[in-house]
Amino acid sequence: MIESMYQVQRESQSSWVPLRGCRYHVRQWGTPTPGATPLVLAHGWMDVAASWQFMVDAFSEAFVSQRPIIAMDWRGYGLTEAPATDSYWFPDYLADLDALLDQLYPGRPIDLVGHSMGGNVVMMYAGSRPERIRRLVNLEGFGMPATRPAQAPGRMGQWLDELKAQREGANDLKAYADAAGVAARLMKTNRRLGADKANWLAQHWAQPGNDGQWRILGDAAHKVINPYLFHVDEALEIYRRIAAPVLAVEASDDSLGMWWKGKYTLAEFHERLKAVPVLEEALIQDAGHMLHHDQPQLLAAMIEKFIR
Template sequence: MYQEQKPSRTEFVPVRHLSYHVRQWGQPDAAQPPLVLVHGWMDVSASWQFVVDASRNDRWIIAPDWRGFGHTRAPGPAPDNYWFPDYLADLDLLLDHYVGERAIDLVGHSMGGHISMLYSGVRPERIRRLVNLEGFGMAETQPSQAPRRLAQWIDQLKSLHRGEMALKAYDTVDGVAQRLMKTNPRLQQDKADWLARHWAAPNAQGQWEILGDPGHKIINAQLFKLDETLEVYRCIRAPVLSVTAAEDSLGGWWKGSYTLAQFQERLKAVPNARSTEVLDAGHMMHHDQPREVARLIEDFLDTRN
């Protein structure tokens, strides 16, 4: 199994009636901005371990499990759906707790990358530099889609409450590792075995359950409004590095309804953005090429202009 080079420590922080699970590496340092790493959909903070181990520097790193993922759960029954603005508020309160008024370096992957972009426009004074790893956001929607979208949201809520959207449980942790490798064929066995023990946990029946609420599978009742998103992007003051994988995961997921070229067009709204690519990598680039991702992050964060 994969051996951690830089073990993390974890704690729980009260945030908006939640007990937020937060992972840290390194120690607070007055000479360097704190580095905050935020994970994507159906992922966990431990997912950053390989990049942390590959990093040359020993920085103070803060990585939360988003609400409803990992070990960040609401007391009592889990919510039956999640609202995107909550992630922005959660991050803001976590930064209040850990760093006060200090500006941070922020790195986000996938859903976490999109959250990071929005947060950097909403709170531009809090971000020194931003790295977006495949945080594409969503396909543009039109007002005509609203009636069907709301009906679909209601139907999925009913399905969830009938128990029809539960996440699959696995008989063994090896089954979880195999699932991870099926989803990402580039993931090596030793990393899959290590991740499986952080991505899932045994339940009372001895099966391994994914650490993610089924409510995350519910479609957002609100349409994705591109014009509003671009206005937020225009407010970003920090330099931004957008990193995509050589394998076009965006095209594979959206089947032509949202393309990499369209995302690159959106990036033009960011005042100071540059782009680069990681070869021999898919969407989970921080698992596929952790050394290259760590190098790109560190070189960009260390750049003076």
């Protein structure tokens, strides 16, 4: 039984947009002033658009009333359809974002915020479409460790092995008996997440199936590794073409160090950021990787100040 539930301050409205063979789910908050610069929010890996709710609730009324605020579920996440695929390709996220903006805000510059994987997407998009972005915020979107050509054969073989495991059902996502089980999983992953927020997120992060079991709204194929290597030199060339001012925000917990165990460090990430022409860096204290859950008020105020 769920005893506490986060009380939403600003309800979102859902719509669906046909994009590149997928039926994309988009959330919008507020009734903005016509012609105002849109704020677009891009979630991370194994997350959903509803994850932004706490930060949106923390924005000031003056800020929300002046602009459209939208967030989409990436392909194969949340309420957006999963395409017929057994693995996902990073460039497709950029193409989906480009198509979405062309449909919703053709020819208009936007303010863009991305978290984690979404932060990586928005950085690459802003360098590929510099004229589309007015302000850019990257929340813990670190990119990937540097690679060497000698890793290519092993990476391709790993991809083939993981596709085989996918066909055999080895990558299937865990099922939970109820929403409370999903909430418990969320709190285990993020020790700062309160029960009220976890209970609310569980309703949007997962759904019950015909068997009554709750499953995460994320295609298991997202777990399959990309067969191609990450090339730092290519990423830096894209960073150099970003025309918008960029705010790069980190949490006080070193999630990068925890993930990569010295194979990729914050010092390396900061060195890469030197390629960005106009950059501000900021730190959110008492926060982990899900900083928009841990410190939504501090983050909202920081974003408001930067975008204004």
